[in-house]
Amino acid sequence: MTGPQVGSAIRFGDQVFQWDEAAAARTGRPVLVTQVGRSFQQQHPDVPVLLDHGRHLVVALPDLELPHVQLTDLEQGTAEAEAVPVHPDWRVDPMPEGGTVVVHRPEAAARAIDPVTAELLDALSRESFEGTLGFLAGLPTRHSLSAGFREAADHMAALLTDRGYAVSRPAITVGSGSSSNVIGDLAGSGEGPRGVVLITAHLDSINLPGGPSAPAPGADDNGSGSAGVPEMARVLSGRPWRHDLRVILFGGEEEGLHGSRQYVRGLPGAERARIRAVLNLDMVGSLNTAAPTVLLEGAPRSAALINDLATAAATATGLTVETSLNPFASDHVPFLDAGIPAVLTIEGADSANGNIHSANDTLDTVDPALAMEILRMDVAALVGWLEPVDAAPRPAGSVVSWGPGRLDVFGIGAGSG
Numbered sequence: 001m002t003g004p005q006v007g008s009a010i011r012f013g014d015q016v017f018q019w020d021e022a023a024a025a026r027t028g029r030p031v032l033v034t035q036v037g038r039s040f041q042q043q044h045p046d047v048p049v050l051l052d053h054g055r056h057l058v059v060a061l062p063d064l065e066l067p068h069v070q071l072t073d074l075e076q077g078t079a080e081a082e083a084v085p086v087h088p089d090w091r092v093d094p095m096p097e098g099g100t101v102v103v104h105r106p107e108a109a110a111r112a113i114d115p116v117t118a119e120l121l122d123a124l125s126r127e128s129f130e131g132t133l134g135f136l137a138g139l140p141t142r143h144s145l146s147a148g149f150r151e152a153a154d155h156m157a158a159l160l161t162d163r164g165y166a167v168s169r170p171a172i173t174v175g176s177g178s179s180s181n182v183i184g185d186l187a188g189s190g191e192g193p194r195g196v197v198l199i200t201a202h203l204d205s206i207n208l209p210g211g212p213s214a215p216a217p218g219a220d221d222n223g224s225g226s227a228g229v230p231e232m233a234r235v236l237s238g239r240p241w242r243h244d245l246r247v248i249l250f251g252g253e254e255e256g257l258h259g260s261r262q263y264v265r266g267l268p269g270a271e272r273a274r275i276r277a278v279l280n281l282d283m284v285g286s287l288n289t290a291a292p293t294v295l296l297e298g299a300p301r302s303a304a305l306i307n308d309l310a311t312a313a314a315t316a317t318g319l320t321v322e323t324s325l326n327p328f329a330s331d332h333v334p335f336l337d338a339g340i341p342a343v344l345t346i347e348g349a350d351s352a353n354g355n356i357h358s359a360n361d362t363l364d365t366v367d368p369a370l371a372m373e374i375l376r377m378d379v380a381a382l383v384g385w386l387e388p389v390d391a392a393p394r395p396a397g398s399v400v401s402w403g404p405g406r407l408d409v410f411g412i413g414a415g416s417g
Contacts, residue, residue: 008098012053013105013322019095028060032093032102034328037221037356039089054288054295054349055328056102061092088256091328103295104323108310113380116239116388120379121316123235126372132159133227133285137219137363142205143212144179144251144258152203152226153182156249159230160184164237165247172252172262179204179251181259184233189389190242195276197385198246199232199378200260200331201225202253202282208357219363220347221356222253224285228375235379242387243276250331254357260331264338277305277385278342280332284374285366286353292370293320293348294377299327299336305343305381312380317373322348345374 010017019030028048033040034055041049041057051058096102113121135155139148157167165184172179182203188194203226205218217223226249233247252258264272284294294313296306306323313319327333327344335342347353347370355361 010058010096010098011101011103012051012056013103015051015053017051017058019098028062030058030095031061032095033057033059033090034093034326035090035351036329037089038351038354039087039357040092041351043087043090052351053103054322054351055297055346056324056326057351058095089329102324102326106307106310106321106323108307108314108321110314111311113315114383117316117380117383120235120238120383121376123238124231124372124375124379125234126368128234129227129231129371129375130368132230133219133223133366133368134363136203136223136226137217137366139217141207141212141214141216142203142218143207143216144174144204144253144255145177145212149179149204149251153180153249153251156182156203156226156230157184160233160247163230163234165233170263172259174252174255174258179259181251181263182249184247186233186237186241186245188243188245188386189240190387194243194274196244196246196271196274197276197382198248198278198335199229199382200248200250200278200280201229202251202259202331203249204251204254205361206254206357207359210359215359216357217359217362218356219361219366220285220353221283221361222281224283224366224371225281228281228284228371228378232375232379232382236382236386240389242389243385244274245386253331257329257331257334260334264334264340267338272338272340275335275340278332278335278340279305279378279382280330280342280344281346281374281378282330282344283346283350283353283356285368285371286347286350286355287367287370288347288349288352289320291320292318292373293322294374295322295324295346295348295350296343297324297327297330297346298332298341298343299325301336301339301341302343305341305385308381308384309343309345309377313377316376316380319373319377320348345378347374 205216207214207216250259332342
């Protein structure tokens with residue numbers, strides 16, 4: 001992999017990292033770190049941080065004993081020539097070429113909100129979201145192998161059933177134990193071949209310092225995303241869609257994306273081909289920046305989804321949007337590895353959240369207003385991916401239409417004057 005040119009700049013949102021040989025001589029070799037929370041900094045507190053931008057760091061890497069794997073190019077499915085250090089919660093890559101934008105701040109233009117989207121946005125309920133979040137964070141732990149996880153899965157399955165979804169609970173393996181995914185299906189009503197849109201989040205929580213039996217309320221990681229899934233499922237179930245909708249709450253994410261990896265691995269080829277979009281929610285409730293910010297993370301094949309979400313954010317929210325094509329360590333990654341378009345929505349500057357993976361990830365660390373803004377963005381994009389079906393009967397008589405599927409003025413009966 002080619003390194004940056006002398007004197008070249010790498011952009012991270014509103015920050016620019018300038019690198020040259022003279023700077024390297026002073027600080028050490030710069031490398032790019034992608035991390036979950038503050039995991040790299042917590043494990044390597046003595047490594048100098050040259051730039052801190054949420055999930056992405058530039059650090060001066062000394063000669064550490066770090067595990068290495070072969071880099072995989074998600075778009076081509078080929079291995080890079082260079083092995084890089086990797087850990088379940090962080091990855092170290094060589095610095096990209098000069099001029100690379102690692103994190104982009106798009107300037108999407110707002111659009112008029114159509115009646116279907118407006119109706120769904122009005123139906124979103126902060127009270128309903130907080131009720132589900134409170135239940136999940138009130139369990140002692142949702143470790144994938146715990147009774148708390150099973151209780152959480154039972155609760156979510158009941159919610160989805162009540163909201164009209166056909167629910168299944170396929171078993172997954174997590175290490176030497178067994179857990180499950182919770183899947184809810186809502187059939188579309190479009191004529192002809194139908195695609196399917198997935199909304200996903202991981203239901204499990206973890207306390208890394210304390211171990212499997214220690215308290216792990218997981219309010220933000222990932223109670224916030226898990227509570228958002230059934231809330232969006234509730235409002236979306238209220239009208240017909242052309243395409244199928246599938247919501248999935250994964251187990252085993254914290255131990256290595258087991259639920260999503262096993263789900264993707266088990267998909268028949270025809271079912272993979274039906275997937276139009278995967279929207280993954282992971283940590284959407286901690287306000288780590290002065291302005292409410294969301295990061296949209298995917299791969300080049302996710303570009304259309306990311307653009308739709310950025311436009312939805314500009315249209316229906318006050319969110320600051322950042323985007324990255326550097327996917328890592330959440331349940332969108334197995335889909336991308338399989339060539340399926342997927343995107344992660346995650347709170348901005350998540351590395352500032354030092355509470356995750358511990359007993360401190362409690363309800364008082366979650367800002368429901370931020371979570372609801374992210375849900376508004378997600379729902380506004382989902383309308384376009386699912387494609388609403390006009391289920392209302394057409395009136396008899398002449399029709400004046402102001403757009404596809406829209407009615408303005410119509411007359412009934414014969415003889416218009």
